[in-house]
Amino acid sequence: MRFETKAVRAGYQIDPVTGAIVPPVHQGATFAQEEPGAHKGYPYGRTANPTRALLERAIAELEGGRYGLAFASGLAAEDAIVHLLKPGDHVLCCDDVYGGTYRLFEQVRRHYGLEFSYFDTTSTEIKLQKNTKLIWLESPTNPLLKIADIAAIARQKRDALLVVDNTFATPYLQRPLELGADIIVHSSTKYLSGHGDVIGGLIVTSNAEIYEKLKFLQNAIGAVPGPMDCWLVLRGLKTLALRMRAHSENAQAIAEFLSAHPKVERVYYPGLATHPGHEIAKRQMHGLYSGMLSFELKGDVKKFVQSTKLFTLAENLGTVDSLTTHPATMTHASIPPEERARRGIRENLVRLSVGIEHLQDLIEDLQQALEYA
Ligand SMILES: Cc1ncc(COP(=O)(O)O)c(C=O)c1O
Structure with a gap:
């Protein structure tokens, strides 16, 4: 299927029980269990929610990735990624990033023993430190619309994970996983929802190990979006x-x-x-x-x-x-x-x-x- 078709259909099939074409908003906080631990994949609303699961599948499909995860905001999604690191690890970040990303790195996460340094986004050569565990890119950047050569940087990443904030481009214009990125992050507050009525964040990866860690963090930290917000982003994706x-x-x-x-x-x-x-x-x-x-x-x-x-x-x-x-x-x-x-x-x-x-x-x-x- 081509992108336009996927965007309209991603994540959902006609409900076999009711015939509903539009997915329901599963607003419930919890779900019945037949016996302790026996449930349909939804033990509790923070851990998983059917409307959220649809959105997570849809964004993964549109980005050409295997796994999606939804968060309460773009910054909550970013912070979950930073939680993959431990004290002493280094993040190499492009120099023209969203101010809130810079604030998260410098005023919050630096205090937890992480190191951050910045390189010119337009530079096609990067210098990794021994302890560099994440390379963080935004392209186009906010606010100077600098362009990073994602594939060129991916070729130099060694065992560091390459994260691309794809908020400005969206998967319609740019698919970073195909260019060698490991993780995509979005503020779905922006183009993905598109109508200025939601705050949300999304992550996509094809790496099963990273996905399991991020899924654990999503539940353990708990910065998850409400079902109605997930539904609004799903509706936005269609157009x-x-x-x-x-x-x-x-x-x-x-x-x-x-x-x-x-x-x-x-x-x-x-x-x-x-x-x-x-x-x-x-x-x-x-x-x-x-x-x-x-x-x-x-x-x-x-x-x-x-x-x-x-x-x-x-x-x-x-x-x-x-x-x-x-x-x-x-x-x-x-x-x-x-x-x-x-x-x-x-x-x-x-x-x-x-x-x-x-x-x-x-x-x-x-x-x-x-x-x-
Ligand atoms: C490029 C980019 N990434 C991330 C964010 C943070 O997203 P949110 O406001 O949904 O937390 C923003 C917000 O403006 C942004 O512009």
Whole structure:
């Protein structure tokens, strides 16, 4: 089956008892046992839930992996992966990561004796330490849309596990397991659910041993999503292909519009031929580049973000409606200012999550807001 077909059907077959085409939301906290320990695979709602199991199967199928696991948020999924490590282990992470990932590493997990260091995401050569157990990649990155060459890095990973945060690309545009990654992590809050009505996280792997460890951690730590949230992500997946195409087409046109605008200093979008990672993105993302872009403004950022009428100023992305964010004071505020500056996240950087509204309406909105900036 091709992706679009899988996305509509993944994880579910028509219910043999009722004929239901849409899966039910199994809202129950627990399940009856015939005798102690004899149950249908669902001993307790934190350990397993039928609606959650459908979502876990669906995302594994779409990513081309064997196993999926669902969590209460993207960060809860990330933290479960970090729990695979022990004190003294080292994580080599790309330098342009989501601010919350950086905060988890630096302000939470460093205190537990883990080591973290950062390398330029665009570098195709990495230097592993003896104790490097995880390599952490985001591609495209948040907020500078840097592109990592996942296959090139996978070839150098030795016995370290390669984790790829596939939130921006989604499996419709990029499938990291096929490029050599061991674990995929998602904030399903974003494109996978797509409508801005869920907080969630997902993990996919084909490695049975890693899966068993993560499944143990999912239950032992307990940061699991509710059944209704799982159902909403499942529903979102059905239209993922359509939405990603529309997001990408709108973002490409907006990136080109902004590149030609006198009030814009620089545009970051992998679909632009001038973007440093464009050639890698072209092959790695199958010729579509998602709906995220950032740009540096020659003007007043505050006035700009307050003047858009369709783009809403908010901390989220990947939803059908268009959003603006000011990374320096919002999504990446937890990175110290000097470290932010070193990473190239300037005060005049604006991030756009381009939605699926009519392109011309979006361009007119940006046009009028740029006049106020
Ligand atoms: C790339 C990326 N990964 C992970 C996360 C964290 O996900 P959540 O907000 O669902 O915890 C985010 C959130 O913005 C993100 O942008």
